[in-house]
Amino acid sequence: MRVLVVNAGSSSLKLSVLDGDDSSLMVSEQELPAPGGFGDVMERALRDAPGVDAIGHRVVHGGDEFTGPLLLDAASESRLEQLAELAPLHNPPAIAAILSLQSVWPDLPQVACFDTAFHVTMPPEASTYALPDAWRDWGLRRFGFHGLSHAWASRRAAGLLGVPVEQLRLVTAHLGAGASLAAVSGGRSVDTTMGFTPLEGLVMATRSGSVDPGLLLWVLRHRHLTVDELEDALDRRAGLWGLSGVSGDLREVLLAADRGDARSQLAFGVYIHRLRAEIAAMVAALGGLDGLVFTGGAGEGSARLRHEACAGLGFLGIELDEQRNTSEPSGTRDRVVSRNGGTPAVLVVQAREDLEIARQVRAMLTRPG
Numbered sequence: 001m002r003v004l005v006v007n008a009g010s011s012s013l014k015l016s017v018l019d020g021d022d023s024s025l026m027v028s029e030q031e032l033p034a035p036g037g038f039g040d041v042m043e044r045a046l047r048d049a050p051g052v053d054a055i056g057h058r059v060v061h062g063g064d065e066f067t068g069p070l071l072l073d074a075a076s077e078s079r080l081e082q083l084a085e086l087a088p089l090h091n092p093p094a095i096a097a098i099l100s101l102q103s104v105w106p107d108l109p110q111v112a113c114f115d116t117a118f119h120v121t122m123p124p125e126a127s128t129y130a131l132p133d134a135w136r137d138w139g140l141r142r143f144g145f146h147g148l149s150h151a152w153a154s155r156r157a158a159g160l161l162g163v164p165v166e167q168l169r170l171v172t173a174h175l176g177a178g179a180s181l182a183a184v185s186g187g188r189s190v191d192t193t194m195g196f197t198p199l200e201g202l203v204m205a206t207r208s209g210s211v212d213p214g215l216l217l218w219v220l221r222h223r224h225l226t227v228d229e230l231e232d233a234l235d236r237r238a239g240l241w242g243l244s245g246v247s248g249d250l251r252e253v254l255l256a257a258d259r260g261d262a263r264s265q266l267a268f269g270v271y272i273h274r275l276r277a278e279i280a281a282m283v284a285a286l287g288g289l290d291g292l293v294f295t296g297g298a299g300e301g302s303a304r305l306r307h308e309a310c311a312g313l314g315f316l317g318i319e320l321d322e323q324r325n326t327s328e329p330s331g332t333r334d335r336v337v338s339r340n341g342g343t344p345a346v347l348v349v350q351a352r353e354d355l356e357i358a359r360q361v362r363a364m365l366t367r368p369g
Helices: 038-046 074-082 091-104 117-121 133-137 147-161 213-222 227-236 239-244 250-258 262-286 296-301 303-311 322-326 353-365
Strands: 003-008 012-018 024-031 054-059 110-114 169-175 179-185 188-192 291-295 345-348
Touching: 003 091, 003 353, 012 038, 012 353, 024 038, 038 091, 054 091, 054 353, 074 091, 091 110, 110 353, 117 147, 117 188, 147 169, 147 179, 147 188, 147 291, 147 345, 147 353, 169 262, 169 296, 179 262, 188 262, 213 227, 239 250, 239 262, 250 262, 262 303, 291 296, 291 303, 296 303, 303 322, 303 345
Parallel strands: 003 054, 054 110, 169 291, 291 345
Antiparallel strands: 003 012, 012 024, 169 179, 179 188
């Protein structure tokens, strides 16, 4: 089955066509001229695309309702639209892409694959906030995100180690513009750093990560920000960008730090401090560690990030092979970067949500009955 995989972001659109053996027949990644401007970009990208049998969409937030892949129809699309406010930067573009492709290929099956679905296996103690009963009745709980990436990274790491994923305790670190960790035991998520929205947890490119709720109350009360202003600050003007004043791109922050820029040095320090602490917390949730897996643009691309993160985790037995860590491999980036036979292993895995989405689409559409 040939699958078109659609990953729609707030400002970009990534399309890939995967053949039945998961070989890539087409990859297109384009910046959008305006938010939600999928029509013309989609039409140009797909003009010469190979024929496909089905379409799979990455959808960030599935809420409580969508805990696995969903074959889309008018009713399910309406329910998806009701979840848009839970992930305002992510869900609306996915819905816009779904509607746009329906006009191009109305007869093709479209399947939504949810980042939150991977984390439905978290136990109640990991998914529950200590909130009043009435609040929890509103559905306020920890969902977790980047699940498609965490699922792929854990399975790929198991393949690199030659051990069934069911026998491994892994911390998968998806580190890109958005960033999260997952504690994966036997292939199942048991904890993660993101929560009700993709704002909780690690320091990110422009997102703050976890902040004392009392601080937010103080800002609302004493600086008289509106809720929209608060959301804009935490989502778009915080994180590495807010700390450094230079960029949300880790590469630019490191360049400025190396030139002696004090704000950028602090930004990287805060980023690494939070990352080390949260990795240790994920190991505690697992009760031990067999492998630490770096994925996502920064996780794959920055040997310095991996070095600094692991340098503070020696008490967990984590130790890099610096030559492997800094070498630029030909072909795939996927590799072990710890010492031969070292436990826990440290690995680098290329983020391939497209492969995970295609796997879920095929499983749904070929399911008996």
